[in-house]
Amino acid sequence: MYNGKAMRLKALEAGLVELTLDLQDSSVNKLDSLTLGELAEVVRLLERHGHEIEGLLISSAKPAFVVGADITEFTAAFARSEGELVEWIRQGQLLFGALEALPFPTVAAVNGLALGGGCELALAADFRVLAADARIGLPEVTLGLCPGWGGTVRLSRLIGAEAALDWMLAGKPQAAARALELGAVDRVVAAGELRDSALNLLRLAASGEPSLAAHRAHKQQPLADTPETRERLAELQRQHAGKLDRHYPAPAAILNALVRHATLPLDEALQIEACTFAVLAKSDVARALIGLFLGDQLVRKKARAWSGKAVPVRRSAVLGAGIMGGGVAFQSASSGVPIVMKDIRGEALELGLKTASQLLDRQIDKGRLDAAGKQWVLENIQPALDYQDFAGVDLVVEAVVENPRIKAAVLAEVEDRVPADAVLTSNTSTISIDLLAQGLKRPESFCGMHFFNPVQLMQLVEVIRGSCSSEATIARTVAYASAMGKTPIVVGDCPGFLVNRVLFPYFNGFNRLLRDGVDFERIDRVMEDFGWPMGPAYLADVIGIDTMVHADHVLQEGFPERMGHDGEPIMDALLASGALGQKNGKGFYEYTKDASGRRSRQPAEAARALIAERVLERVEVSDEEIVDRLMIPLCLEAVRCLEDGIVETAEEIDMGLLLGIGFPRFRGGALRYIDTQGLAVFARKAEAHARHGGLYQLTDDFRARLAAGRGYF
Template sequence: MLYQGDAIRVERQDGDVALLTLDLKDEAINKLSSSVIGQLLEAVEALENEAGLKGLIVASAKDVFVVGADITEFHAMFARDESFLVDMNTRIHSLFNRIEDLPFPTVTALNGLALGGGCELSLTTDFRVMAETAQIGLPETKLGIVPGWGGCVRLPRLIGADNAIEWIAGGTQNDAATAFKVGAVDAVVPQAQLMDAARDLIDKANAGDFDYRARRVEKDSPLKLNAVEQMMSFETAKGYVAGKAGPHYPAPIESIRVIQKGAGEGRERAQAIEAQAFAKLAKTDVCYNLVGLFMNDQAVKKKAKRYEKAAKAVEQTAVLGAGIMGGGIAYQSAYKGVPILMKDIKPEAIELGLNEARKLLTKQLERGKLSQTKLAEVLGNIRPTLSYGDFGNVDLVVEAVVENPRIKSAVLTEVEANVAEDTILASNTSTISIDRLAADLKRPENFCGMHFFNPVHRMPLVEVIRGAKTSDAAVAATVAYARQMGKTPIVVNDCPGFLVNRVLFPYFGGFSALVEHGVDFERADKIMELFGWPMGPAYLLDVVGIDTAVHASEVMAEGFPDRMAHDGKSAIQVMMDNQRLGQKNGKGFYVYEEDKKGKPKKVHDDEAHRLVAEVVKENRELSDDEIIARMMVPLCMETVRCLEDGIVGSPAEADMALIYGIGFPPFRGGALRYIDAMGVAEFVALADRLAGELGALYAPTPRLKEMADNGEHFYAAPEPASSAS
């Protein structure tokens, strides 16, 4: 044994080839934490001091290679100043360069995920051999930074600037076939042959069949692009990436600039450019929030896994109601391999649900995302039925009939009589109280809410709603099923609107008040879209459906009359009264035309503006910032109330639900991180000022005022790290 740490060991194999194995103690995965980087330095020193070596294989003892740096350290690291971060990365560059400069051929055996720092580590070796099932990529731009350990330097020199830009700016995770095609890896083999293939590459390099020294020269030298080629490659890419990333995400564009600036430089100079760019981005609010988002996502998934461990197996499911929503649920379940019965009382409804599934599958087929065989398999997992004949073997039933409490209660009572005693019933309701729906059930402990968001196949969130009598077993099984479907479940407690809709409707309340004060709804849309929302409030209402919004607002007003009841007619009600239901009938705040892809495209409509003028009480001159405040404060305040009321269990779950459920701007981190970023005291002062004029919807809670007085935050502020390794 040449070196032994609790994450890395180095040993000689067959006398002359060293094997460096990554095997982080007590962890299911390998990650490059500060301590692991320290061990890597010691391992490299051992290799440099060992005589007679003719090669090095870098491998993993885990199911993955390395998933990247330890992101849990980022907030503390990035709290330090830029010079610290530049120095930290410069020292890691020096370490990685020492691996690249070892006096014998080197190869990395990629057996699983090789992401971020794991990918960059593999790029230091002369060759890479990859298992057929492995994946590789540099996803750092999704965290608001650029690859900082040589990815922007080595990858373009290996696979060309255009391919590297696609990988780095896009943050893509690439399969073995793609990696081999562009030259990121030198061989792809079955998992069982990986180590033999790695040894074979070492032997052939030593025999002179492969020139590993020429590979090093290529990685150390400037990119082989003349001035015209550089201009075409980089400037074209900047235009395309800027359009895709948008103005709020600087990292993708900055990654192109780093590659461009380093293109004409040697290794060390190009690495210095990369280190400076990394440090600059690491200090931005966008990076802080996106790293926080990653941490929140991990916390939410970890909590879901705990539920999943306690759940009974969900192997056969059913959906009641075969409309667009029922068809979407059936598709998602079947696509993820869980067979599902799709029941309705009308054959034409069954056909509608099947057509929804077929449409989604056909799109996947046309895009080359699945084969004809897979399409047939998915459709085979959906069994339509007009009766309860096969419901005796169903583990979980999702009720997805019309949003009407009387109809839902009747259907749930009926299905309960036709399933086994331990079958879980879940209602896909967006507003109706779970306790109300459970009132007539004989086994309310087996009942909960399972609120999908539309369109089901795209929206990642599922709210799992616990009623007063819902058992832990019912919640666990529903969470497990949501995860089987590829969704992110968040468990919330019962209340009007649950979490997401309860928070969303104060936002719409802020919008209605703006319209009453003379703000043009198209201006409000543009301002909120520039703020970072995927669509402004009027456009979102059209997409949700005006009738759906009116129904939900009535539920909210009944549940929270002090702040959500509306005096007089709102702009939303005006749309409803004039049968302008939004996209579903082609007219709402906008009118809708089909674009070239057959998707609805919003168009300005004078008639909508004329109708909305009925509710304008006065014309105020409001700044863009005032409009943002009047929209965001009620949404954020209701999120605070949901946390204080115990509707949601943690700030992380609350923020992730808003990002996954209604498209809260990810780069802002969520409603509670948004308050933290503003400062709790500053937010309370703003809310107090607005509440004095606009009412209880804006009023801060006593607890939030207490937090402001005590200097508290929803998220703990990071303590700056003391060292980089």
């Protein structure tokens, strides 16, 4: 009947037909422009032959039903005006409405995932049968959007406004059993029984049982517009409004749209949904979140390409059973790669194993692991005081103290104890890979592998390519990081690599504000309001004042023309006074624990007094100036990293900052933040603060982009 590039339509038995979704040259079904165009052709064909057809089964030939719209098409689509976007969305709504209005019953057989537009396609069908392991949901909020093809309307009328809001505001896929419990689907069956069960339901519906008219009416019927209904909706709005993050407009927009259209006829409700989608699609937040999604896809694609060229790591080793080494051992063992954890002290090994055991106990408490699973992980960690078991190791992570002399000595020592084709890596946050490679016999088999603390929580791993690092070395290291469930980004060798090189200009700006008499508690408050998970003073305490000072010295030495300080930095003075941050409870803040072990903090008067002695002059600055004086140097260093080729793409820089230092998601990353403001606006701000030194100076390439009207994306 129809055979396209994304779907095919064939006749089954006695008036029944099946529409099979099967997008060619793709591992998944997605609602791209090709698929939507073919769906429109199929619906017109079904309308013409409606008198001959008694029922339609919609199924998928892929492991998933439909994973959603094609997000790679959003950038071009969202360049339309708001009015044009409304009309574009309305075309999709009309298509799904035409499918819903076919003169015979339709059943969607949902396997795998039905997300976003895929969920809305299933909702447009009269009946839904889900495989027991399938999941269904509307995750548009995670991209700063709302459902646009009827999802806010049909789902809320099917399962109720409150349950629909829970789905849409969380954006998480729902298990099949939960969807059945709420009434979003009609049956849940074993995966192997999905098609037969869906066909049986279609036969029943074609015979008039259950009633097609009643089923459609239930899904489309608005709430009665009564004072009681209006009060219920107002209360629902009050309950949710106080929990929403003002930095993300989509949740509030979804809530407002649902409340507005709950009592309206279907078409009027869909119009409100379309207008809401168009407004959100034009927002900076949606642009940032979509950019991060595409950046994540790029980073994953690159990691897969590297991994495809790699000899896999079957057994690894970590040198040092401290916080980082123990975290690496836990992560590797949990991911199924056995690891030798070596230290020169038995008590350190005991502490490393205890730490791993505690992390596993937390997973057991959360129901993610059982006792047998814990034992399996622990058996994958082999403690060692010597190199006896290193003969079968494919990759070594050196994670000893951040001292170039000690690291170089340890690396040279282990190089002779591993196979000739083993890869050596250093978990260093700042020390040059080329410097550490100087004492090695096989520098081509060496690179950096920078994990972030705590290892089990932080997703990013910087794989640092030295000038001698071979392709095979980088490939195996990327593959190992990926096997551990991490997101590796390959970066060039320079002081601080990517993340710390970009982060420390931010702290340089912080130091200058302190010297101008701006209170650190106020700076923290302003930057947290800007969107950072913690302000610079609190972040410094969490990282550790000693760690901060060490890294700052490395960066000052590497980039003296930009990253030097006028006089002694405040953090150096804090460290000299004995303040280490959370490590000893004294930093910019003082830390205490209550009887239950919960940590609390308050500004340290000792820190305030120390800073007051070093204030050069008290300068009145606005909150906006505080933001600019911290963000301009951070963003310009990100620009320099791109220009220097430390990272290949703008997407990788922004993803690195998101995953490595918690850059505010809704702002999209440093380079996206520049683009959102516009290069001209950013340039004016930087020039207004040029007196603060080299970190505030625009680069020649930036000026060239500005003159050419080009951004970073």
